[in-house]
Amino acid sequence: MAGGGELKLLGVWSSPYAIRVRVVLNLKSLPYEYVEEDLADKSALLLASNPVNKTVPVLLHGGRPVNESQVIVQYLDEAWPDRPPVLPSDPYERAVARFWAAYVDDKVGPAWLGIVFRSKTEEERAAAVAQAVAALETLEEAFKECSRGKPFFGGDGIGFVDVVLGCYLGWFTAINKLIGRRLIDPARTPALAAWEERFRASEAAKGVVPDDADKMLEFRLILLGVSASKAK
């Protein structure tokens, strides 16, 4: 069935992990049905399709579920070999891309959760911001090595590391407003700051990577279980 059968994506509009799958579906021009989930009241389809983690995204291909965003992205590459790939064809370069993608989710993911949801004090938030900035400084060097002077980690086009990091940019918009400066600081990480602009402006990211900080921050309060009116 590879490459045939209907595609349905269960996601949440603000979820970095769902966003990365949507960016890749856009890059590959694959039509799909998008189903917005309510994480406070998960659908029977979500629970049946991802019984282990009960998380979004879930991709249903001809009714068969594929779980975990990085796995889904790699599945899309393998199932549609005729579409533009996100992973490099060279095995060594593919291993390098997988290494950096894992680094992003291991370091940037927890720092994002820390800044936006888990920090209870200003000190805790500052520590989470410092954690994110340290990871981004490492990624600045990785970007220089992987891109070799080209616009993206993937070279001329958006690749695996680009989508894995770029999907956090919606929440970075909100974080920028929370902390009053750009998390991807053009002074400390100039190459990554320029990459951020390019990624946001790409056709694949437009309309999928959120850019409305206020909407993200309102949603954050809902996720935190705080009424926006009380918190103001």
Ligand SMILES: N[C@@H](CCC(=O)N[C@@H](CS)C(=O)NCC(=O)O)C(=O)O
């Ligand atoms: N490692 C997973 C992370 C997925 C994830 O944490 N999704 C969140 C939304 S951003 C979720 O569904 N949370 C619901 C829950 O934990 O109950 C992936 O890459 O797909």
